Amino acid sequence: MITLTINGNEQKVNVTPDTPLLWVLRDTLGMTGTKFGCGMAQCGACTVHLDGEAVRSCIFPVAAAVGKKITTIEGLSPDRSHPLQQAWIEEEVPQCGYCQSGMIMSAAALLEKNPHPSDTEIDQAMTNVCRCGTYSRVRKAIQQAANT
Amino acid sequence: MDTLNVSRRNFLKSTATVAGGLIIGFHLPHNSRLAQAAETTETAINAWLRIGTDDSVTVMMAHSEMGQGVHTSLPMLVAEELEADWRNIQIETSPIGGVYQNPAMGMQITGGSTSVRLRWEMLRTAGAAAREVLIEAAAQQWQVQPENCRAALGKVIHTNSGQTLSYGQLAEAAAKLMPPDSPKLKSPSEFKIIGQPIKRLDTPAKVDGSAIFGIDVKVPNMLIATVKQSPVFGGKVKQYDEAAAKAIAGVKAVVEIPNGVAVVAENYWQAKKGVEALNVSFAETEHDKQDTASITKLLEQGLTENGAVARNTGDAQAALKTAKTQLTAEYSVPFLAHVTMEPMNCTADVKTDSCEVWVGTQAQEWVQQTAAKVTGLPKEKIAVHTTYLGGGFGRRVELDFVTQAVLLSKTVRQPVKLIWAREEDTQHDFYRPAMRVKFTAGLDEKGMPTAIQTRVVGPSILQRVFPGAVKNGLDSTAVEGIADMRYEIPNQYTDYVMKNTHVPVGFWRSVGHSHNAFFLESFIDEIAHASGKNPYHLRRTLLSKSPRFLKVLDTLVWHTNCDQPAPKGYSRGIAIHHSFGSIVGEVAEVSVSEAGKVTVHRVVCVVDCGIVVNPDTVKAQMESAIVYGLSALKEAITLKNGRVEQSNFHDFPVLKMAEMPQIEVVMISNEEKLGGVGEPGTPPIIPAVTNAIFAATGKRLRHLPIDHKESKL
């Protein structure tokens, strides 16, 4: 049994310690907001926070998450009230929406560290892939959230 | 695609709902081919909208939401004519068949940028008919003339007395009335909702992780599977270590499928480890020696053969002989993968007498047929649940992963969710075909083209998907965008040489236009430079009889000054293309460093898509289509030993945030017939950029991709 702290709740899971955190969230716990895109830390769809740091959960063994505070998109706010979620709605960022959990989690970690990033800093921090090409709106929404 | 005829084949029908309330739908006449499907469950299958006694307005969605915004633009059509209160609008996924079929395709398909265009009349008519019976119901209740009543914001109002009844209050009475066959539709000047940047209904669920995509489906007792398929297309399994896979905790079954082996487990990670443990080897195939070079050679050889004639206007050959000068150029593009953000997946639950499938698909009816074939069950026993699609771009019209999921559930007698690894997704796509083209133009003494001859060579998509649509060897998708060019060149000849390979090809956002716009718009640029003309001016002269094209060109100039030299250090390229009923012009502003690094700074996109339903959606789709197209400047699927060399994002370099240019979208506002918006933004972007690169460097890029190592985008 592995004990995890996810969005403030303790969860016990019975999985092999090498299982990536992503699949524990999705398959074992049924928390499907965190997405699978590449499985090799290339796309950012699986981004969650570990003690506030953005982590690509598809390559992150669950054993290494023990004792850390895990935050997923489901736990970012109870009611879409996080300034980034508000800005995302305001700017109509999502298209297919599949990358957006990861985008928002990456952006939230960025703002945590750097509350007023420049466009260049956003470009450097946000290496997530969006095949629908919502990048300009993502950038705009981050700037908007940073200014609220 | 005449929407008018389509809706006239149907007539309207109203019905009471079980819970009380009004359903408006199209009843299909019995001589219609579609009628058979409709007869059995008529009320359920024909309804377009339902008005509840609680004032809710539910609009049925026959088209899949894959990011293009149809789950908002389609209800807008209903709400407009219904005079609904937008806040009461809900959507529901429609069942399969009947009126929900795509009228252009006789199938329930989301593709070809058709959804809003084809439902334009149907959905507005349904909304207007509902409005009229609601007004009539109110008039009866008040014992007044319907002419003295009007509808607004979900209510009927008696003009003189000012009394009102809400749609919910009227729904039951209205359900007993006969809706008019041809209710009065608004003229565009009366639109209140159409033309407004209405917020997408699916946005909230897409910012908190609650939107359900195919990969998120949960069914009680469900197992999870993943596959290893033959890396060479068409290859068969030779051997594998079943015991090794089964030794992994959680692995439930190892199932051989026609082109590979699947491992079924309790979770994805176990299934993935299981597949690795199998160590599958595949039998040799006749394609093992195929590679990018051999395919290029095949296409080059095609250039020397005569093809199926796609266009023959005037006498190109004679005109070329008498031309003052001739210009010849060859162009090529590679195979491309779709790389939807959500890898292919499908969930199936096959029981002895029924089957359910949950899938993000662009083709519900094909899913149903496929599941019927695999299970041997009649179609009526197959339920298809459409989820959100994590990108479609043409990939999710295919059924390979559906076939596998149904087969797996049938074999293990349990619900199975099949998820492909990204590597399988990249290496087992239906690729945008690799194409090659040769142009020859004849120019007169003023440098104006009098003739253009084009030979297009490449694999055929239709030969695989709709072989009946291939006429005398001509696949219309291979030549679209060239054979139907609008340029006023008096003598034109286009033919197509089909060269199929073992690499499966399919519909990729904007299909043939994706390569043909690059070919043609580059070559037109070559003609302009060869004749010392400004590329914008040449296009303007050649499009003198097409006022909508001229307006797009002139608007581009207004926003970019692309008829003037670019500021120092920058260069500009222009391209214009029409596809899916819309005209899109794009200007790219580019700089090329001394080391040869290319940066695209700004793209201005001018679109004429006729009536604009939701301007923000049009804008978003242009932005999206430009990024998707621009990505292809560096992307390529290459082959070695019969197999695809790329596997994941590290070697298939899709565009990311840091490479994102500033994009400005300008819409031409008019009342022309609706054009599509999901695809037409893609074709012009590459030639706009490569033409700009030529303007900067004098180097004409005729073969994609550009070298990624040297080039920054």
Ligand code: FES
């Ligand atoms: S799925 Fe983890 S980075 Fe792509």
Ligand code: FES
């Ligand atoms: S919104 Fe579709 S991948 Fe980003």
